[in-house]
Amino acid sequence: MILLSRSATSAFLLGRQQLWGHRCASAWTPLATAFNAPPSRRINFTRDDVGLFGMPELRSCEGFYLMRDNVETRTQELILEATSDQRSRKMVDIFDELSDSLCKVADLAEFVRIAHPKGKYSQAAEQACISICGVVESLNTHRSLYQALNHVVKYGDKLPSSEVDRHVASLFLFDFEQCGIHLPENERLRVVRLNDYILQLGQKFMNGAAQPSVIPRTQVPEAIRNYFPTSGDNVIITGLCTNAENEQMREAAYRLYLQPSESQEELLRDLLLCRHELARSCGFETYAHRALNGSTMETPEVVRKFIDELSEKLRSRAQADFAIMTQMKRREGGQQSALAEIWDTPYFTTQLRRQSLEEQANEFLPYFSLGGCMEGLDNLLNALYGVRLENTDMEPGESWHSDIYKLSVIHESEGLLGYIYCDFFERAGKPNQDCHFTIQGGKRLPDGSYQMPIVVVMLGLAQPRWSGPTLLSPARVDNLFHEMGHAMHSMLARTEHQHVTGTRCSTDFAEVPSVLMEYFAGDPRVLRTFARHFQTHEPISEDMLKRLCASKHLFAASETQLQVFYSALDQEYHGAAAQQGVSTTETLKSVQSQYYGLPYVENTAWQLRFSHLVGYGAKYYAYLVSKTIASWIWQTYFESNPFNRQSGEKYRAEILAHGGAVPSRKLVANFLQREMTPSVLADSLITEIDTDESKIKDLMVSRI
Known part of the structure; x- marks a missing residue:
């Protein structure tokens, strides 16, 4: 039964303001000012640490052992409740508490294991991970527990249940059967x-x-x-x-x-x-059928139709890209018979992007300070959802390192939605990847309140210096918006069950909110709201904006074709x-x-x-489909106005709020009011490629 997740002081600031110019001091918002300086450090006079993430058990690394023991005890109690004839709660609620109890330890421990700089913490966290795996393995063989859930899924619960309850219960059952508990013992x-x-x-x-x-x-x-x-x-x-x-x-x-x-x-x-x-x-025709069960695309056959439709429409467009690369290669090498080869495509894509940007000494960097980008995110989220990001002081012992920021996500009428811990800067031993971690999933509690989601966004940015803040390249800006898209999926979801909250949804839908945020990051109307020189506060020029936004779409057809090829190969291998x-x-x-x-x-x-x-066995296609759905949503709801509050509220209510509690295919079809066929999906992505191509055609011709 797979129950784990569906994966500075005033004097300091004054010094910086004097260094950068007085104009800067009055122009940035408090949020931008905070992120344009190292995180403020609280001096611990009392030594009464609150524990990692404010969890009292984790005032020391030994707390992981206590958490492990507690969850093992609670697991046995929940098993007895689920298998009792006198249970007074819905089966899905018992299973979700079981999942929540395990995930609160396992997800936390997995993050601490790879991110905490102190070996004793990472070692204790690793032991906790191993222990939780042992608990899950024991659940995988618990036939009475399986039979109780199976009976409810087949015949319905004795307690009133909603359609969402039934869907989540079926997800628990499928996860259970992944380990073969429904099979004869020798087959299991x-x-x-x-x-x-x-x-x-x-x-x-x-x-x-x-x-x-x-x-x-x-x-x-x-x-x-x-x-x-x-x-x-x-x-x-x-x-x-x-x-x-x-x-x-x-x-x-x-x-x-x-x-x-x-x-x-x-x-x-x-x-x-x-x-x-x-x-x-386990009863599936191929591994691809097993991997796609419950996904947005549902079956390998639908994926193949989408791939074939998109492939056919891309063929001539990709060939046009390769022809341009051939021209560039001949100009560079002087060989009129030379053709672009497979080892040339990344090189000439980078070359054309540099030529298009006319990039000299990273001219874009000064306009994208980390604080400025966070201000831009804050403005966008407020416009779309009525949400503000508020930099929040941490208590002693709450953070695993001194360079972490904590954001409170606050809605204008609902109040606090959750917390985002920002682990943005590179350091020795830290994984070199941009990613999002769920520490605690949101869920409706029995008293009607909501369990606050807690997430970590991890980036690998350079540390800020006395000479100025951390500056982001355009690609880093995209990555920041992408990972914050994941985080906001967790913040804006309001599900009954944590097992399906936020990013805990099908793989081919989980990237949709994050990829959609990249569209906002590439829109000049959004960039104008925050792309300002960190010293002079001068806005980025229209020429720079034009070059920047156009450069993001160079050779889109051939790059998409490459992703189609990878996806088709993955499907073939697992078919x-x-x-x-x-x-x-x-x-x-x-x-x-x-x-x-x-x-x-x-x-x-x-x-x-x-x-x-x-x-990503049999699921490599997921990013391609997620991009296609995100493109479709962008074109339908946000392309005409990226700050449309009505569209933002609708997007939250009909997509983000549900996480994985409603089948993603149904969510998308209802939101876009159109059947999500392979042909419609392919046409959506082709429309985007053609639109972008027309925007950059003159730019490309003038620079080749």
Whole structure:
């Protein structure tokens, strides 16, 4: 039963204001001023720490052991309640409390394990994670608990239940059956073994995918041999060198880094075969059918129709992109017969973006201070939802590091909605990734109050300096808005059950709110509200805005085609191909010839470096679908006015508020008042690509 988540003082400020200019001091809002300086530190005179996230148990790392013991005790109590003939609560409420109890420890411990700088905390958190996994494993074999839930799903609860209650109960049942508890004992044990083996295979494959290629010096062309590090008689290739100006270097890195590996091939074939066998054991035709059960797209057949529709419409548009890349390559190399190759596409995309931006010494950076961007987010959220972000002082012991900010999310009429902890700055030992963590999910409590959601947004920004605040590149601005989109999904949801709150929804819908926020980050009307020079407060020029916004859409067709190719390959691997015994490279060749405009490079095996096959097995398409739905929502509700309060309120009420409590396909169809067919989805994305292409055509022609 998978119950875990569905994953400065006044003197200081005065000094900065004098340094940056008096005009700046009076222009920024309190929120922007706070984020343009390091987080203020409270001196602890009492030494009465409140504990991490304000949890008294975590005044010391030993608190994890207490939390573990408490949840184990509560789990047994809830099992007895669920299996009792005299229960007085709905079954779904008991299961949701069970899920909530486990998630409050597991989600918190998982975050602390990877983010806390003190080893004793991370070690205690890791032990808590292991303990919770043990509790879940015991629940996976609890037949009486399963039978009680199964009876309610099949025949209804003896207590009045809503449609949402029934849907969430069915989700709990499906999660339960993922581990084969509904099967005969010998089949259940086989499912357990398969799950364990799949986990081991996935870990080995990901480790292998990240290893450098070690090539004898004699196999590397002498003209480019010195571009790569060496070890004895070997050359070490650590990546694809996509930004290398030397074409020979790009080509050599592609061919050598992606050489076939027998061990990786065997791991991938075994992984796909075991996933297929697991799916068949659980009653599904293929692993893709199992992975897509309850998703927005529902079945692999619908995904394939969407991919095919989009692929056909993209073909000529992507070829036009490749033709432009070929022109650029010929201008740069002077070879009139040269064609753009697969190792050229990232390089020329970057080159054209630089030319389009006319970027000199990061001219955009001064206009995007961290505080300015947070002010922009605050203004946008207030316009759309009546929500304010308020920088909030933390109590001693509440934070895991001194450079964390805490935001209270406050609605103009509903009051406090929840808390966002902002872990924005790089530090030694911190994971180098931008991501969102749920620490506590929201849910309606028995007394009618609401359990406040608590989340962490993690970025890897440079620390602010005395000479000025942290400045963000345009790409970093997009990432900030993206991750805050996840956080606001959690804040604005108001679900009865925490198991389906906020981002705890289907994979192919969870990215919709965050991708939609990127559309706001790329709209000049939104950027004008906060893109100001951090010293002079001068707004960004219209010319810079035009170049910036246009640059985000360069080569959109070919980039989308690449994502279509990846998605199709993932589907093929987890569909019929898994049982045919064909090499994964042969499958790659076939899929690439059908879905991508540049040919396969002989004696390469790109898929053996594609670690997303492990974490996104049969679900890689999800980002493409999420972007398509986000594009559709943008075009329908926000493109004409990105500050439309009526549209924002409707979007919250009909999409964000529900999390995963309502099937996402139904949410989207009801919100957009149109059936979500593969053709409609494909047309929506093509409309966006064509619109953006017309906006940047003159810009591109003048700079090629």
